[in-house]
Amino acid sequence: MYRYIGNKSKLTPYILDRIQQMIGDSGTVADIMAGTGMVSLELRKKGYKVVASDIMTYSYHHLNVNLCMKEPPKFNGLKDVIKDDLGCMYKSVLKYLNDIEAKKSFFYKEFSPEGEPRNGTSPRKYFTSENAMKIDAIREKINEWIDGNLIDKCEESLLKHTLIMAVNEVANISGTYGYFLSTFKKNSLNKLELKQVDFFEDNNDGHIIKLGFAENLAATIKADLCYIDPPYMKRQYAANYHILETIARGDFPDAVGKSGLRDWWDQHSKLCTKTRGLQSFEKIISDMQCSKFLISYSEDGLFTLEQLQECFSKFGKVTVQEIEYNRFKSNNSKLPQKLKEYLISVER
Ligand SMILES: C[S@@+](CC[C@H](N)C(=O)[O-])C[C@H]1O[C@@H](n2cnc3c(N)ncnc32)[C@H](O)[C@@H]1O
Structure with a gap:
């Protein structure tokens, strides 16, 4: 969605x-x-x-996923980290990340009801605390793999794309990330789950x-x-999708104001x-x-x-x-x- x-x-x-x-x-x-x-x-x-x-x-x-991939990448750099029980490293990597131990970090603090935003505003309710902690753990694991040169650029894009698609399914928003809803809506109570991407096989390179x-x-x-x-409108994409941008960049920006916007002026x-x-x-x-x-x-x-x-x-x-x-x-x-x-x- x-x-x-x-x-x-x-x-x-x-x-x-x-x-x-x-x-x-x-x-x-x-x-x-x-x-x-x-x-x-x-x-x-x-x-x-x-x-x-x-x-x-x-x-x-x-x-990168839509234009450059035909099949799941091999994730060769993770072979010593993750056992390929499923006969496909991509599936095994997703299982590893889906089962990862949740962590109280940036998303938990800034975007969940149990958090304490750094700027002293009331807790934000973009995600349930459980999902925010899961996002934290997955994000930081991806960062660790990038820093350790264990995944290449395509693998990084695939994992970030997959995480963004999963986050869209459980975000407590009405359309965009400009603001969160005051009570958790039904889909936001579901558990975050990384799902496999469908690849399109062709010779069009x-x-x-x-x-x-x-x-x-x-x-x-x-x-x-x-x-x-x-x-078409005055609404800036960088402000309305700031959370997806933070996942894509894998960083820990200052979350400003009630809605927790990152500084987006460079994408105005x-x-x-x-x-x-x-x-x-x-x-x-x-x-x-x-x-x-x-x-x-x-x-x-x-x-x-x-x-x-x-x-x-x-x-x-x-x-x-x-x-x-x-x-x-x-x-x-x-x-x-x-x-x-x-x-x-x-x-x-
Ligand atoms: C209407 S949306 C495109 C939707 C797209 N066709 C799709 O189906 O998902 C407009 C896009 O323009 C991008 N954008 C806005 N200003 C831009 C600029 N000056 N240069 C490049 N992209 C820009 C926004 O980030 C946004 O993704």
């Missing part, structure tokens, strides 16, 4: 169809705001070469994964088509601002070695369709496809049921 703001699980078929119309069945596609890495995975499955990036470290780990701002990376990327799925996105968002689009499109762009945007977004069309038309021919779909909304929401998503193509 990955309730990632703006994830494209429902819209991927439309995106893939449009990409196929624009460049055919093969070529290199850049997915430069890749988030969960879901669109990148579907592009890989269709046979495209993918160059994927995002500003968030958790996205980097998801992308050579994908590239980058971490950083699209504005800065654009000049280094060459592609037949660039898919841009920007933030201009695309979430009305004043600088359009400049960002312009920089990306003008710097990238690419002549075709496909941009997803929502009717609910910070910029109107007219503003986007005016901005993009400086670069070439602009075509808009409108897709209507059911909005996710709470029972008492006054917002209309239907929402329009735009797929805007720009051809230089």
Whole structure:
């Protein structure tokens, strides 16, 4: 369950169809705001070469799994640490981590009801104390293996990806990690469990994964088509998914304020601002070695369709496809049921 703001699980078929119309069945596609890495995975499955990036470290780990793995890695460095009782080191490593002794450390102190946040605020309830202690033990074991050179970069990404997916299942939140709920909801009372990832076997290799701002990376990327799925709203991803970022980085940041935010200014996105968002689009499109762009945007977004069309038309021919779909909304929401998503193509 990955309730990632703006994830494209429902819209991927439309995106893939449009990409196929624009460049055919093969070529290199850049997915430069890749988030969960879901669109990148579907592009890989269709046979495209993918160059994927995002500003968030958790996205980097998801992308490593979605684009670079075909089978479970061997975990050779752990053979002296973990007995392979299950005939597959990956399964044995997950069992070892699932059975690990819980530990009262950073997540317990900062994000559980029995904790005592360092900044003196009331305990936070993102996780039950048992789950927070489990996350602590797993995180610190992964760090120990990285420091001891016992796991390689792919194995690190796989373990962090798996831990993030497990954490999403038991987090006591309503959608994002911007804040926690005051009482524990049903799924958050379940025991955290690392589950095996499904691997996709193919011969489609050579994908590239980058971490950083699209504005800065654009000049280094060459592609037949660039898919841009920007933030639509003012909500910054770094603030709304701070806990996943902490798992991805494996660090112990200061948790600030009632919600325990890490310092996220280095991942502040201009695309979430009305004043600088359009400049960002312009920089990306003008710097990238690419002549075709496909941009997803929502009717609910910070910029109107007219503003986007005016901005993009400086670069070439602009075509808009409108897709209507059911909005996710709470029972008492006054917002209309239907929402329009735009797929805007720009051809230089
Ligand atoms: C709408 S989400 C993408 C969702 C993704 N397509 C999926 O299906 O999961 C927008 C993403 O843009 C990233 N982002 C925001 N500003 C960025 C920037 N300037 N450069 C690169 N990525 C950025 C966010 O971290 C977030 O993951």
